[in-house]
Each structure stands twice: as structure tokens, then as C-alpha cells.
Amino acid sequence: MHPIVNSFRRLLLYFSAWGPISAILLYLFASVGGLTWGSAAALAIPLSLYYAVVCLYAWYSCRNVPAQNSTSWLRHLAAAGVASLIWIAVAKGLAIALSSSHTFAGLDRQVTRINPVLFGSGVFLYLLAVAMYYILLSNEAAHEAARREIEAQALARDSELKALKTQVNPHFIFNCLNSISALTSSDPATAREMCIRLAEFLRKTLGLGERSQITLQEEMDLIHAYVSVEKMRFGARLKLEESIEPGTLVYSVPPLLLQPLIENAIRHGIATLTEGGWIRLEVNNGTPGLLAIKVENNFDPEAPRRSGANIGLKNVRQRVDAMYSSRAKFDVSAGEGHFQVSMQLPAQTA
Amino acid sequence: MRQDATIRTIIVDDEDLARQVIREMLKTHAEIQIIGECANGFDAVKAVSELKPDLMFLDVQMPKLDGFEVLELIGAEVAVIFATAYDEHAIRAFEVHAVDYLLKPFRAERLDEALKRAKERIGKKPAAAPDQLAASARSGQYAERMVVKDGTRVHIFPSAKLDYAEAQDDYVALASQGKKYLKQQTISSLEASLDPKTFVRVHRSYLVNLERVSRLEPYGKDSHIAILSDGSRLPVSRAGLARLKEFLGEKT
Numbered sequence: 074m075h076p077i078v079n080s081f082r083r084l085l086l087y088f089s090a091w092g093p094i095s096a097i098l099l100y101l102f103a104s105v106g107g108l109t110w111g112s113a114a115a116l117a118i119p120l121s122l123y124y125a126v127v128c129l130y131a132w133y134s135c136r137n138v139p140a141q142n143s144t145s146w147l148r149h150l151a152a153a154g155v156a157s158l159i160w161i162a163v164a165k166g167l168a169i170a171l172s173s174s175h176t177f178a179g180l181d182r183q184v185t186r187i188n189p190v191l192f193g194s195g196v197f198l199y200l201l202a203v204a205m206y207y208i209l210l211s212n213e214a215a216h217e218a219a220r221r222e223i224e225a226q227a228l229a230r231d232s233e234l235k236a237l238k239t240q241v242n243p244h245f246i247f248n249c250l251n252s253i254s255a256l257t258s259s260d261p262a263t264a265r266e267m268c269i270r271l272a273e274f275l276r277k278t279l280g281l282g283e284r285s286q287i288t289l290q291e292e293m294d295l296i297h298a299y300v301s302v303e304k305m306r307f308g309a310r311l312k313l314e315e316s317i318e319p320g321t322l323v324y325s326v327p328p329l330l331l332q333p334l335i336e337n338a339i340r341h342g343i344a345t346l347t348e349g350g351w352i353r354l355e356v357n358n359g360t361p362g363l364l365a366i367k368v369e370n371n372f373d374p375e376a377p378r379r380s381g382a383n384i385g386l387k388n389v390r391q392r393v394d395a396m397y398s399s400r401a402k403f404d405v406s407a408g409e410g411h412f413q414v415s416m417q418l419p420a421q422t423a
Numbered sequence: 424m425r426q427d428a429t430i431r432t433i434i435v436d437d438e439d440l441a442r443q444v445i446r447e448m449l450k451t452h453a454e455i456q457i458i459g460e461c462a463n464g465f466d467a468v469k470a471v472s473e474l475k476p477d478l479m480f481l482d483v484q485m486p487k488l489d490g491f492e493v494l495e496l497i498g499a500e501v502a503v504i505f506a507t508a509y510d511e512h513a514i515r516a517f518e519v520h521a522v523d524y525l526l527k528p529f530r531a532e533r534l535d536e537a538l539k540r541a542k543e544r545i546g547k548k549p550a551a552a553p554d555q556l557a558a559s560a561r562s563g564q565y566a567e568r569m570v571v572k573d574g575t576r577v578h579i580f581p582s583a584k585l586d587y588a589e590a591q592d593d594y595v596a597l598a599s600q601g602k603k604y605l606k607q608q609t610i611s612s613l614e615a616s617l618d619p620k621t622f623v624r625v626h627r628s629y630l631v632n633l634e635r636v637s638r639l640e641p642y643g644k645d646s647h648i649a650i651l652s653d654g655s656r657l658p659v660s661r662a663g664l665a666r667l668k669e670f671l672g673e674k675t
């Protein structure tokens with residue numbers, strides 16, 4: 074793709090730049106070559122036009138010979154010399170043609186006086202064109218690099234979000250299956266019910282996890298499916314209190330945003346308390362334009378630390394950061410036996 | 424120790440259903456007598472000292488004390504079979520001489536296999552006391568808290584609150600905030616379980632928390648005494664002095 078030929082605007086600009094050049098040539102032909110103004114003009118204008126086209130071809134050699142190449146300038150210099158010699162020959166031919174006319178009689182002999190001018194300016198103009206092409210090329214490369222950089226960033230963010238997409242904690246599934254295994258003989262009906270609830274939850278996570286945004290209502294359904302399974306394991310030990318401001322359920326949230334937080338609260342809260350504990354989920358319209366979500370739970374501060382602590386939490390936090398960056402707030406606070414995650418997300422609807 | 428072939432068994436798990444499945448699978452084994460079920464680590468430790476079981480099924484993640492802490496407190500008298508959904512503790516479980524490690528959910532046949540191993544173990548004299556703490560330190564984590572059994576009670580305090588430890592025969596006395604707790608453990612294994620940047624062996628029989636050392640005084644010809652911030656005075660051997668100086672610089 075020729076950067077000048079392929080753009081009409083650039084081509085126009087290029088040829089208009091040759092206007093002053095031909096004026097300078099005209100002046101040099103008259104003063105240095107001692108030609109009459111008329112002869113100088115008759116030579117300068119067509120010769121400039123011709124050389125303007127020649128210089129357009131310099132692009133192809135620039136594209137094939139990178140500027141970093143140590144011999145590139147030598148090659149261009151040689152090309153410039155050859156182009157100038159040809160230019161001189163063209164001038165000679167033009168002068169011979171013109172000299173047949175009475176006005177320009179003798180020009181075929183006089184034209185040799187402008188040979189030094191033609192050679193000097195020919196080399197100079199050709200190299201100028203080469204320099205211009207290299208600048209265009211490096212500009213183009215810089216643009217390309219910037220564009221690739223942006224593409225790479227977008228790609229990285231995408232894959233980060235994909236990687237962060239919460240997976241269902243496998244230990245949860247193992248423990249569930251163990252509970253089902255216990256129930257199969259003692260209480261087959263309950264075992265079946267637990268299978269169905271677990272399946273419902275897993276199906277929801279599969280379906281919703283594929284999407285980038287779901288409504289808060291869908292996330293709440295997911296949480297209810299999850300908690301209904303966990304209730305079968307923890308029985309009365311698990312209490313979930315919800316306080317959801319009506320109207321907030323239509324807002325969009327990333328899928329599996331809250332479920333991991335509830336799971337954390339069960340793992341590090343409820344599961345540490347022999348007598349059971351509580352989880353409170355609060356959602357309301359915070360500052361205008363923001364959706365405020367708070368998950369609180371109690372825990373036994375003396376309980377042994379559990380492995381895999383906070384991976385779910387970290388994951389949720391990173392996803393919120395990646396998705397909303399500075400438009401969201403995320404706070405975690407832990408007091409004596411009390412844990413709280415609160416966040417404020419942009420209140421958006423799909 | 425046992426008069427008959429019955430194996431007195433305790434099941435420890437915080438989930439009802441998890442205990443239930445073990446109970447049910449054990450029904451086919453006439454020799455197994457379930458003498459107790461516990462839903463947390465404290466109760467498990469208490470049950471072991473009161474009921475003296477032969478065998479224990481033990482979950483890892485439980486309220487109060489986790490399975491490994493329970494094992495640390497009950498000694499090697501009881502054969503332990505871990506039953507957990509987490510496979511990442513398996514290596515550590517065998518380091519502390521657990522009989523077997525069942526991954527939930529498991530088949531009855533798998534439990535039978537574990538029982539067979541347990542029976543082989545139960546007849547024999549227990550191997551060396553489980554060096555639970557040192558084992559966990561080997562796996563890259565230092566003990567975050569100390570658990571000590573005092574009769575049927577269990578004391579727990581963070582390792583940072585341990586002022587010093589003193590070897591006393593088979594026991595080690597742990598001094599923390601003016602109180603002393605006796606624990607059946609060697610001082611070397613305790614030392615191995617703690618962060619060497621904080622706890623320094625200043626003497627064959629003493630391990631000290633560097634943060635408690637307020638000054639060193641010469642004592643006798645070539646020994647020293649470390650004086651702690653609470654006024655306790657601990658003997659420092661020549662090798663201990665070299666180690667201390669390494670950490671404290673030359674502020675003697």
C-alpha cells in the first residue's frame with residue numbers, strides 16, 4: 074500500500090509541494106544555467122512533474138530496505154545517482170524536442186549547462202523523499218504497535234475475567250455428595266431432593282457463568298439454590314437473613330458475584346461455629362447511581378484457620394476491579410468474630 | 424490394653440450426615456463398638472481422655488480445633504482414620520501416622536480397607552508420638568497457635584504469645600502471659616514447628632521468644648542469663664549465646 078498514491082488528499086499535498094520545488098528549479102536553471110526565463114520554465118515544469126513521479130517509486134525501495142540496515146543509505150544514494158542521471162537524459166531529450174521549435178532554438182546545446190543543477194537537486198530530492206518515507210514508515214509502525222498494545226490489553230482483560238470467573242468450589246460438591254451418600258439408605262427421598270437441589274444449583278452456575286452480566290434477581294436465585302443445598306448439610310446452624318431493597322433486583326451484576334461471598338461466610342463463619350451462626354445480606358440503593366451490597370457474618374475468632382482462605386473473596390474483588398475499575402468500591406473489614414464485605418457498584422440495567 | 428476383640432470407636436465430624444454415613448457403614452462390622460460421636464475438636468479431645476477409644480474417625484475441618492490439632496493433643500494411643508473432602512492434607516496425615524485417609528464420599532469397601540489397617544495398628548505398640556507440629560512446619564507453615572491439653576480442657580493461644588518453653592523430661596512447659604502449660608512434646612520438635620526468626624534455642628532446655636528478651640547478663644565464668652521483659656531469667660549456653668547474638672546484633 075503506497076502511503077501517498079492510496080490517499081487522494083496526500084497525493085494532492087505531495088504534488089502541491091512540488092510547486093515550490095519547480096519554482097526553485099526554474100530559478101536555478103535561469104541563474105546557474107544561464108537559460109532564458111522562458112526556456113527555464115519550459116524545462117522546469119515538466120521535469121519537476123516527471124521527477125515527482127520518480128520519487129513516488131522511492132517508496133518501494135524504502136519498504137524493502139529497512140532504515141536500520143547499515144547499507145541502506147548507500148543503496149539509496151546509488152539509486153538517487155541513477156535517478157538523477159536518467160533525469161539528465163530526460164532533460165536532454167526534452168530540450169532536443171523543444172529546440173525544434175523556433176522559440177527554444179539552441180536549447181539542445183544549452184541544456185548541458187544545467188546538468189550539475191539537475192544532478193545535485195536530483196540526488197537531494199530523491200534522498201528527501203526517502204527520508205520522508207522512512208518517517209511515514211516509522212509512524213505507521215508506532216501506530217501499529219499502539220494498536221496492538223491496546224488489542225493485547227483488551228485480550229488480557231478478557232482472559233483475566235474468564236480466568237476469574239468463579240468456579241464452584243469442588244469441596245462443596247464433594248461434601249454434598251457425601252451427604253447424599255449418607256441419605257441414600259436412611260432417607261432416600263431426602264437424598265433425591267438434595268440431588269435435585271444440587272443439580273439445580275450447578276445448572277444455574279453453568280448457564281449464568283457464561284454471561285458477562287446477569288440481573289441481581291438471577292444472582293439471588295442462584296444464592297437461594299446454593300443455600301438450600303447447604304441447609305441440608307448444616308441444618309439449623311445456617312441462618313441467612315436478607316434485606317433487599319425492592320427495585321434493586323433489576324440491576325445488572327457480574328454472575329457469581331455474591332454466591333462466593335455467601336460460600337465464604339459459610340466456610341469461615343457458620344462452619345466454625347458449633348451452635349451455628351448467621352449471614353446477613355443487604356442490598357440497597359446507595360449514593361445515587363450506585364448499588365450498595367453488604368455481606369456480613371459471624372465466626373469463631375478462635376477457630377483454626379481454614380485452608381484456601383479468602384481465595385473466593387480475592388477472586389470477587391479482582392473481578393469487580395477488572396470490570397468497574399475506579400467506578401466501584403470494595404471494602405473488607407474483620408472485627409472480633411464479625412466479618413463484613415461491602416461494595417458499591419454502578420447501578421446499571423441491561 | 425484391650426481385653427477383647429471389640430474396637431471402641433469415636434466418630435468426629437461436624438456434619439450429622441457425615442457421621443451418619445460412617446456409622447452406617449460400620450454396622451456391618453460387629454467388632455466395632457461406637458462409643459461416642461463428636462461434632463467439634465474440643466469434644467473429641469475430651470472424649471478421648473474420658474472414653475479411651477481405640478479408633479477414631481476424624482474430619483479435618485471442624486469448629487474449635489481442626490483434625491490435626493486434635494491428633495496432636497490425643498497422642499498416639501488412638502488409631503486415627505481421617506475422613507475429609509480435601510485431598511491436600513493427605514501427605515501431612517501420613518506424616519503424623521494416621522492409619523488412613525478417606526476422601527469423601529467413599530465406598531464401604533474403602534472404609535473396610537481402612538479398618539483392616541487400623542486393626543493391624545491397634546494390636547501393636549504405638550509408634551513414636553505423632554510429631555504433628557514438626558510435620559506441619561516441614562510442609563512450609565509454622566504453627567500459628569499452640570494447643571495444650573490440661574485434663575479434659577484445651578488451652579489455645581497464638582504462637583506469638585509464647586514467652587519461652589522449658590524442657591521437662593518428656594514434657595515441655597510453655598510459658599505464656601504468666602501462665603505455664605505442660606505439653607507432651609520434645610523441645611526440639613516444638614522448636615522445629617516455630618518460626619526460627621522469632622524463637623531461638625538458647626539452651627539445651629530452653630527456647631525463647633526473641634521479642635521477650637530485654638537483656639543479657641553474664642553469669643558465672645562463661646555462661647549468661649537472659650532476662651525477659653516479665654522478669655523471667657533463663658540460662659543461656661555458650662552456643663545459645665552465639666545464636667542469640669546473631670539475632671540481636673551485639674546489643675549485650
